[in-house]
Amino acid sequence: MSDTAEAVGTAEAAEAAVGSAAPRTLAEDLRRRGDDAVAALLRLRPDLLTPVPADLTQLATRAGTRASVVRALERLDRFTLQAAEALAIAPDPCPYGTLLALLSGDDGAPDVAEALPCAVAALRRAALLWGGDDRLHLVRTARDLLTPMPTAPSATGLGPTVAEATAGMSPGRLQEILAAAGLPPTHDPVSAVTALTALFRDRARMSALLADAPEGTAAILDKLTWGPPYGKAVSASTPVRWLLARGVLLPAGPGNLVLPREAALHLRRGLAHRKPEPLPPVVAPSARHEAATVNATAASQAFTAVQTVEELLKSWDAGGPPVLRAGGMSVRDLKRTAIALDVDEPVAAFWLETAYAAGLLASDGEADERYAPTPRYDEWLRLPTEERWAALAAAWLPATRSPGLVGGRDAKGRALSVLGSELDRSFSPEVRRQVLRLLAALDEGASAAPEALLARLRWERPLRGTADTVRAQLVQWTLQEAELLGVTGRGALSAHGRALQDTGQDPGHGAGQRQGAAEATRRLAPLLPEQLDHILLQADLTAVAPGPLRTTLAETLGVLADIESKGGATVYRFTPDSVRRALDAGRTAEELHTFLAAHSRTPVPQPLTYLIDDVARRHGRLRVGAASAYLRCDDDALLTEILADRRAAGLGLRRLAPTVLATHSSPDVLLERLRSMGFAPAAESADGDMLITRPDAYRTPPRSAPVPVPEGPPVPDETLLGAAVKAIRAGERAATAVRKPVPHSAGARLPRTTSAETLATLQAAVLKGEALWIGYVNADGAASQRVIEPVRVEGGFITAFDHTADKIRAFALHRITGVAQLADDPT
């Protein structure tokens, strides 16, 4: 808790310090800053605000907690982070000059000198640094996080200081090192270390020392200079021994060596980083186009975007694809959608996700869940094209859903499905905004390569491991998505995209976003292609709409003809099927002719006229309807009479042909009513045979007759009786059998025989088929006597008919205590 102690201080101390030379704690430092600075800190590190700290001491404490510091460090740009890393390996406190030297090296670097004040100010602003320029303190937690440890190497690649590396070394060994390095001997280990450190820090003396090094030393030092500073001493070669003797390498655990920080800095000519990067990499334009071209391309793509979403959702008018149990849409449905939209699957996924983000489609929440357009879609449809686009773009920019992930797998190896639940990446909106910001910073009409953008973003916010990989993907996707959506054209930010970007930078600013969208809408409107009201008809039964059509025209034509090719223009093909579709939709041939003549710039070709007429001529020649019963009669006068009869009005009779009437009433009702009207109708079977009429007899399904229930128990049958008798007999026999005298066991309840005798008797009984009396001990140890008729003796078991139990059972031979023959039946 040392950091807490450092931050808190005491109120008195703080009071006393105000106005005096240097702040002693972060809290004190904060106290001296103005309200604006504190507000800026809270804006930079919003996590400090929840819950609102009671006072600055509490704020300082919280600013020093590990989680918060980690978060703050992650948000630094590369150079500021480098400055923090340099501070972490510098003595604490560190004068500004030392820091500058660490970052610019012995040779000096003007750009570093220029950029460093900004970086220091940024660290201060973030409350990671406090104290005056002569005494810069890195917050202790940050220092701990950034100081090189054997387990967590620093980005600087520096090792421990001489003091740290020699801690625990025997004073004798230190003396030897001093002697070898040519330093005056001292018995005090502390001053020995100080002397050694001073030697390493002194460029001239150190160079002189290394100048005498044996051959091969430089190679070893080169390997360790820029880190990692640890090495394994494979063999104690001359150079290694030489370096170890002079403390230029120090032992670090068994078999390991380390290059101490001071020595490394000497070899690095004072640089903490191999490559200090004071300036962000410039995003160079990869191509330049006319601003007008860019705007036109983006606008036409914006138009396509709106059309595509509309086409997608229109095809779901009669219900969309089902929702998977785990959420999302199945791969097959995605494929189908892609084919329907004539795009590849990733692009189809993008349109689906965009429509979803804009709230135009959702799951219907029914028992068999399906996706369907939302009521908002209907509102959206009524908007002008530019506003529809703005709705999509405004939904895309802050969305955390990342359609690019579709088709990949999550950490558990499950496929990520479009519209599924695992597609949110909280980083997405930030990357989108940053990419657009960088594009906006370029000249109008200039595009940038994804690598250049990524390099810049990496400088602005260094990330490690998977986060960096994810960002690289997100940058790529953002560029693709922006192009698809028409935010960019030919890779360059369009005028309307710029408007969207200008105010879209601040994520929490709803009003600003709305304003941006409104401005984008205003700029996009004049760029959109003009909607046409005419088509060109050709003799090969195609029609070409040389541009986007008015919605009503497009709808009618979409029914009347199949779309063959899409893009700036639309090519339609008329086929018998498509014409029939139009007729089915209630158009007449006349209407179609008029429609085509009205909208065609060219005369309607004769084959098309014939096609429509031919299909129309056959259309509806066969009629299908439903009727429950019919009435036919060869005498059509009689049918006319029935039709005219007022009493038949309720039957809903309709004449299908001179000799046939149809009705919705059932045949029974029809028969009955006709009879009541005084006719003599006969029913007809499906084959046309006359059904013989007789009163209907209502029958149940097949049923069996009830079983009688006599008094008393039922009379037993022979089998049962036999068995019963047998059982009774057996019990009787076992109890009352007159036994032959048994040797050795006279008087015993159970017969006792030797096992050999038992076996022999049993085998004999099997052969003769006679019953025996046995003594048996069951598994529980209970003894019993039984009368059995052995059937088989094998494997230590006797299979026998047990008269007592009245069934065949197996007896273990070793449990049989003895056997005895039954006495002959006394009768």
Added chain:
Amino acid sequence: MSCLIVQSDKTLLLEVDHPQAEECRRAIAPFAELERAPEHIHTYRVTPLGLWNARAAGHDAEQVVDALVTYSRYPVPHALLVDVAETMARYGRLRLVKHPTHGLVLETTDRPVLHEVMRSKKIHPLVGGRIDEDSVIVHPSERGQIKQVLLKLGWPAEDFAGYVDGEAHPIELCEDGWALRPYQRQAVEGFWHGGSGVVVLPCGAGKTLVGAGAMAIAKSTTLILVTNTVSARQWKHELVRRTSLTKDEVGEYSGTRKEIRPVTIATYQVLTTKRKGIYPHLELFDSRDWGLIVYDEVHLLPAPVFKFTADLQARRRLGLTATLVREDGRESDVFSLIGPKRFDAPWKEIETQGYIAPADCVEVRVNLTDSERLAYATAEADEKYRYCATTDTKRRVTEALVARHRGDQTLVIGQYIDQLDELGEHLDAPVIKGETTNAQREKLFNAFRAGEISVLVVSKVANFSIDLPEATVAIQVSGTFGSRQEEAQRLGRVLRPKADGHEAHFYSVVARDTIDQDFAAHRQRFLAEQGYTYRIVDADDLLAGDELDEL
């Protein structure tokens, strides 16, 4: 407003009536394939093959992108431009060259590409050992095969291995009183510049002369492959008439004669005759050191010849056709084995220049009688077409049409021999069918040319390469189902320009509301896309004579 619309499926729509249209057409023709040419808007398609051919002809991606962007009415989708550039960049990464010591070698300028194609199982049997990281030996016999496979893999090889000159033989065009037409000259030049390839010209536009022109430049022994004997004789006749070749220098290699001369004309049929599992006549290809091979009616190229052609990549190859649509979809094989399309002229354009006669295409719709309809409805599925194509009503209509055009040289063309025999009987006209001997055929054709016979009933033997300049009326009563090229070839029979410039008539008699009508619609697609408009006439009107005055 510019004249071109670039679609996202890579078709280009060109508005032909636009003042810039001609200029734009020239700009996009090198890389885009003309797909349809109806009256108002022509459709071109940008394919990888087309882009690679453009690269081969020395155009680069920048020119293509520039042409698209310049003429496009709407902004061109960025993705499409990127795709064009990427596709074109694939060409030429691999090159076939002649190595001084190793013979034919496949080289690359991009090592990973060579690695990628070498991993393909299909490439494996075609190549020998690696010479170094960047080149590999190719078996000389597999030159065509490897080009075809590489094309399918998407890494087309640029062929720098060159052509053999073949045995020299002097051939000159004798342009006395006639001259190659401008488009024929362009076609010859286009072909020669490209080395090998296909020339597409409408029927009757003088493809034979393009062949003769090519021979006159090649000045070497030439093998000409044609569809049948009659056609072979016509080629010979024409060559003797139009070039310095004499009768003795031109040989015929057919079922009846087996002559091998400096210029030899062989039929596909004899080449593909198979005996005991081998093709004995294929050695014709090797019998002389041919400098040029001409494939007439290349859309009919039979499969064994395909295979053999693959081995002939070192010789110049010229394919001639009017309709490069194959119902088997092997157009791309033609392009990769014979060569890319070197010249293509829309039919209507040649017609405007007056080199083929304008044609009035009429579809006569015949109503079946009630009893015929019933019989049609109950016919077996595989008999249905035959039934509706040969109904009696058609015969009556055909007779009426022939009567209408009495005095004009008329061809009646059909598929089914019974129908033709019956028609021949009713019209009192000779019938030419498969079993008619070549001598008899030629006698009849000559009589027809001379005007001694005015009506000729022919089966599909007369579909191709029969030169009947005087025919002005063709009546098609039945066909090979929905074959588009057959329809075009049949129209081609009457397209020779007429002395007095009057238009040709092409009637297609079709039974209404049957599959005959569906097939007819499919058959007409090629011509409709070439800009021919079919008029539809009701047979009843025709028979009633209402329409006669109009006709």
